[in-house]
Amino acid sequence: MTKTSKAANSGVDALLGFEFQRNCALYLLLNNYAHISSREFFLCIEHHDDFLFCYRSDCLSNIEAIDSYQAKKLSGGIWTIDARFAEIIAKMLDVGNNLRSDPAPKCKEYTHSLTFISNTDIKLSYSPKKEEKQKGKTDIIYLLNEQNSKSRYEDIPEEIKNKIKEKVRDHCTKESSTYHDTEFCNLNIQWVDFPRNKNSQKDILVGLMCRTFPHIPDHSAAVELLLSLFRDVEAVYNQGKIINLLDETKRIEGNEIKKAIKIIETEQKAFKLWRANSTELAQKFRIPIGVQTSHENHIRNAFELLKDMSNNEHQTIKTFIKENNYALNFYSYDEMFDAYITDIKNSNNINLKDIDIFFAALCAFVEHHSEKSK
Template sequence: MTKKKAANSGVVALSGFEFQRNCALYLLLEEYATFKDQDYFLCIEHHDDFLFCFRTIDSQRIRNIKAYQAKKKTGSLWKIDSNFGEILAKILEVGSDLRNDSIPKCEHYYHETIFISNTELDFFYNPSKEEKKAGKKKEKVVINETNSFVCFEHLPIDIKNKACVYIQSFCDEYDVENHIEGLGDVHFQWIDFQKTANKQREGLLGLMKTNFPHIVDPKAAIDVLLELFRGVETTYNQGNVIELMDASKRVEGEAIKKTMTILDTKQETYDFWREHSPSFVGKVSFPIKVRLKPEEYIASTFELLKDMNNYTYQVIKDYVKTNDYSHYNNFDEMFNEYLKGIKSSHHTNLSDVDILLAILCSFVEFYC
């Protein structure tokens, strides 16, 4: 259990942390193909800016964690100096806190503590005259689009030593423990991500379009996923205590997967409407306003079906799930039978159109 005065500093200063949230979503979308089949959860403003925590097959223990310290910088490159020494010292503290966190871990648990930025990192070492005489040479490592992921351990020894001096200097000045043994877990990553929040949203939109071309409304998809993140981002660490066992600070991988499935199903419903609506839209009395803007009404219906507290919509969804009427010869007969069955078994104030839209969305989810 880790108790810190700054446990809620990120939540209090939420308006200044859009980059971290957007960065987390960027990585999720970019790597979703590898994420989707794993048992994982995402934490935001919890130990570090964001964490991806992966469980063992039995879902009982943590297998590994990727902890990200995400920072943007304007005007200059990241260099190893006193400011960066403070950042590294705090990253090392995160690594120690993760290792000491009470959440059950597997025997071969490991974590990576990653400094990630959309600004280049320029690490160099310039020897003094005396050092040059002793055979020391200049060293330089640039982390950018051509060299985007670097382990601390793989840096030249003189650059590593330079970093260690700044880390120790910060720890001495503020009288905090130096967890230097965790440097083997530290990595540096450059991310090809825009500088401003608006441009970052555009980048997320472009990534969604590229990686999920079948989703008809990528902007809505981005909004839905960011809303999931905000739910935990704005949750306070109770009593300033940070524990990975705190489920209120998690976005579960299953919730993300379910969201992506809903987005896929929504798209399938749009496709179904476009292909089959001519054969049933007149006979089952869909009004002109629905026919003109079907995506709007379908999207609204999906939101209502997602609400587990909306009893009527859950009844409709369950009825369609447990009654397969796909043996009918045409869709208008099938939808009318669903409509009659639902109205006879459940009293509702919904209009026939609302019920039919709920039937349509549920039918595509379960039978298409």
């Protein structure tokens, strides 16, 4: 049964406050990209929890696992077992129950994890009562920081676990909400090495992008493109305040993320091909100096036009080049693209300038034949 949530769109009403969660989601994605991208997955933003990594079975029809995250930053101080912490944990346990009852089809072996994640140190402590101290019990402190970054709830000392449960139970009683004790076994607490300042967070993401995809020259643009995908989904309201994993408008498909990265990689290959042969290509196709200096914009525009299925002329160029690899027939790129332009114009009615046909041909060639021509 789908559940109506009073807070279903709270994140949409406070988009400015979601920047940390959004950046944190991308941080986790890039930090674990090899593992995550090896599975069929989709990412939900502001849907049940701050963000979810949902993994499908091989048949793609069922969800086999979900990693749910409640990402919080704290200005000043450290996290302790107080009323605010108890409220967050109570919400996460409720999320676990909601995920289990969500109508999206799941595998028989379905599992989920619920992770509280923060870039602020987390100090979980227990102080024995006076009579307990007299019997030899001592204070217990459990820290999550750069030296101990993640822990399952089950692995935390028993006294601290009981204290957390007591605080959460008290919160649920006070708020007249349901206390989902059985979800504690899915709870994780994680400290993440992520700066507080948004510009510093962006620098970390760019560095991660560089390490994950070293062959992409413009890592900052790549990060911004992926963040824009997150923003688009994050800004969609949960219709009727109903949260449902079947709602595709709240998803970013794994294939969409992979496609975005592939587009970035393909654009960079086109830039590289142009720069390596710009002198010959500019002379051959009489490309003005102003266009040469802004070649990146012309290449990006050409890629956009090639993606537009309603643009018949660019689709004609794309299809012709996809079906004809001239890389094995010529010894230089200027000769090859000259042949492409001549043959495309002779066999089709193309009402574009040669310079526009050239950039379309350059992009289509890189997209379909750059690997084959190596």
